[in-house]
Amino acid sequence: MMINVQNLGKKYQKTDDGRVIYHTLRDNLANMLTGKRPENIYEFWALKDVSFQVNEGDVVGVLGRNGAGKSTLLKLLSRITAPTTGSAELHGRVGSLLEVGTGFHLELTGRENIFVNGAIMGMNRPEIQRKFDDIVEFSGVGEFLDMPVKHYSSGMITRLAFSVAAFLEPEILVIDEVLATGDDEFQKRCMGQMKNISKSGRTILFVSHNMNAINQLCNRLFWLERGTLKADTTDVYNTLNKYLIGEAQENSTTHWLADDTHKLENDYFTLKSFALVDAQGGALPPIIPNDQQAFVEIKIEMKEYHPPMGMGYCVTSERGERLYWSFHNDTESEKRPDLQVGEHIIRAPIPRNMLNEGSYQVEFVSRFIPYRWIVEPGSSPASLVLQIRGGLSKSSLFQQRREALLAPEIVWSKAA
Amino acid sequence: MEKTGHHIIIQPQQSRPLWEDITELWHARALVWVFAWREISVRYKQALIGFLWVFLQPVIMTAIFTFVFSHVAKIQVSGNYPVFVLCGLILWQYFSRSVFEGCNAMVKEKLIITKIYFPRAAIIVAPHISNFLDALIALLVLVALMLLTGTAISPMIFLMPVFLVMAGLLSIGVSLVIAPLQAMYRDFAIIMPFLIQLAMFASPVFYPATSVPENLTWFFMVNPLSGLLEGMRWAAYGAEFPHALALVSTALWTIGLCVGGLYTFRILQGRLVDRL
Structure with a gap:
């Protein structure tokens, strides 16, 4: 057995707004003297009561949503931070790669950085020298070896960092989402290298959002949810699917309805509902093709109305890029829906054949134009998810997702 | 696969004996x-007159101190x-710079500390070595100055590095106590x-x-x-040998602080990462 984890737990303290608390000595002394606990601080378990055993040659993929405890688990196992409860026993040298480029000094050359990084990971000089050529060859940065790393591209730094970690030959390798960067070619080589590592009896634990990589590499899967181990299984393929379906369902909120827990109310209005609907006003399926017309429908009760007050929606991509927002009073006054005091249902289309395949956040927003937000994008309580698959175009030549923010279908014509 | 025989136990509080901390280091x-080495090479790569500066600094400092305190x-x-x-x-320069850099090491290397494990004390000890090089170069300046002023060089001059090493150990002790505190409470960055x-x-x-009033000698x-x-x-020119008590107190302080x-370092190091 390589890893034996018993009841491992990690507790953090945070403030109400989710910040880790910043201590000053004065505050701590004052609190100590008065015996008072600082306000607005709550404790939460990033990881709670997790136990498992991992054997030689196991390649374990770690799954879970943001905040499920994946990174905390890797940080504990790589001894970066100490657990609050429980214990973990590791039999073998641990190499961890939690962030690419850690320990790289920009002023130093690639060659010098290999030695620095190797030493940080626990290699001694002869060991590094022995593996130096392999590292350089694998990374493919050979010709830039004597150039300061500050002139490298981020891809080159990634490749060099992974190469150092991969050739350290630790008995236990802990990797956090490094395959997300780097080109396809290099990712394939990384995967190959990780397969080699596991074949030689070493153990790998890795977090990835790349489901293909997990499916190909792992013979075991940990599924973390809210800090606990929801599943520990060797049935990788089926569990992955279950996870993906669960994620799609959870994300497929196409309807927001005011109730006891969901409220959006202020001095000007009360939001009653906010939904994605089709042309007939019926509920939209969780995933639609790009050529289907979707509408945003807002049911609102106005308590007070001022003409510069705009009600609208904002579309944000999965990666957080704000694509646009639109208000009901963006058009000339005759064409706007009139929002006098009372209840109204207003509707606006989301342009079809414009967004790309993917998942989008659609939020209710409101603003005193142009002064201040009443409900700001990014923090709106009423938020929906629009998922688009397929329907990019009628042309057989435009069926594949393009790596671009938008995928409009644009009609071309002959100019002369 | 070769077994390296590593065996690591991760627990809320380290329970191994203290000497294992030292062997790990x-x-x-x-x-x-x-x-x-990284510190040294970056220092000289970045500063155009980097290497020259190591010579110039003791010269300038000596000139200023001589003017102010002697003249x-x-x-x-x-x-x-x-x-x-x-x-x-x-x-003094060796000691004060090492204390300053040693105490600040955890904050300065925050990015590495939060992403990778290695014996943390290593980054506290490291500046003591890079600064030692500067001190050795300053010793050359001293020799030149002694030759220039016609001061007789004592044969004990080779013991000067020994006193520097002792100052380094003292500084490591101070840094081990303060560095984790400075990482947790930024107040220390102002106080230090x-x-x-x-x-x-x-x-x-x-x-x-010898020039201080008698009733303060104890200090x-x-x-x-x-x-x-x-x-x-x-060691340099055969001035009076320090009082034995003074050296005993140096030793006691050094051992006590180290x-x-x-x-304290082992108690605090697991926690401070969450606060960096």
């Missing part, structure tokens, strides 16, 4: 060298004042430079310990730096 000595304040010493003050400055400055005035750097026996500063002068430092 000893095994990581290659890393200490790498950190020190203006008229402090009397046996022998040549520039030689006297440079002997003290070399040790002030305390370091205060310590210079409280130590016989630019004045001889210079307790001050762990005074024995070392006087030791530097004894052992206590290793203890």
Whole structure:
């Protein structure tokens, strides 16, 4: 057995707004003297009561949503931070790669950085020298070896960092989402290298959002949810699917309805509902093709109305890029829906054949134009998810997702 | 696969004996060298006059101190004042810079510490080595100055690095205690430079310990730096050998701070990452 984890737990303290608390000595002394606990601080378990055993040659993929405890688990196992409860026993040298480029000094050359990084990971000089050529060859940065790393591209730094970690030959390798960067070619080589590592009896634990990589590499899967181990299984393929379906369902909120827990109310209005609907006003399926017309429908009760007050929606991509927002009073006054005091249902289309395949956040927003937000994008309580698959175009030549923010279908014509 | 025989136990609180902390650090000595070497090479790569600066600094400092304390304040010493003050400055600069950098090491290397494990004490020890090089170069300046002023060089001059090493150990002890605190409470970043400055005035750097009033001599026996500063002068040009009590106090402080430092460091190091 390589890893034996018993009841491992990690507790953090945070403030109400989710910040880790910043201590000053004065505050701590004052609190100590008065015996008072600082306000607005709550404790939460990033990881709670997790136990498992991992054997030689196991390649374990770690799954879970943001905040499920994946990174905390890797940080504990790589001894970066100490657990609050429980214990973990590791039999073998641990190499961890939690962030690419850690320990790289920009002023130093690639060659010098290999030695620095190797030493940080626990290699001694002869060991590094022995593996130096392999590292350089694998990374493919050979010709830039004597150039300061500050002139490298981020891809080159990634490749060099992974190469150092991969050739350290630790008995236990802990990797956090490094395959997300780097080109396809290099990712394939990384995967190959990780397969080699596991074949030689070493153990790998890795977090990835790349489901293909997990499916190909792992013979075991940990599924973390809210800090606990929801599943520990060797049935990788089926569990992955279950996870993906669960994620799609959870994300497929196409309807927001005011109730006891969901409220959006202020001095000007009360939001009653906010939904994605089709042309007939019926509920939209969780995933639609790009050529289907979707509408945003807002049911609102106005308590007070001022003409510069705009009600609208904002579309944000999965990666957080704000694509646009639109208000009901963006058009000339005759064409706007009139929002006098009372209840109204207003509707606006989301342009079809414009967004790309993917998942989008659609939020209710409101603003005193142009002064201040009443409900700001990014923090709106009423938020929906629009998922688009397929329907990019009628042309057989435009069926594949393009790596671009938008995928409009644009009609071309002959100019002369 | 070859077994390396590593066996790691991760627990809320380390339960292994203290000497294992020291052996772990000893095994990581290659890393200490790498950190020190990185510091040195970056220092000289970045600064155009980097290497020249190492020579210039003791020269300029000596000139200023000589002007202020010998010509203006008229402090009397046996022998040549520039030689006297440079002997003290070399040790003082080495000590104060190492304390400053050692205490700040955890904050400075925050990015590495939060992403990768290695014996944390390594980054605290490393600046003591890179600064040692500067101190050795400053010793060359001292020799040149002594030749220039016609001061007789004592055969004991080869013992000067020994006093520097002792100052380094003392500084490591201080840093082990303060560094984790400075990482957790940023207040220390403000207090430390002030305390370091205060310590210079409280130590016989630019004045001889013999010139202080009798009723304060006890203070210079307790001050762990005074024995070392006087030791530097004894080794360089045969000034009076430091009082035995002063050296005993240096040893006691060093041992106490290093052992206590290793203890507090192990208690705090697991927690401070969450607060960086």
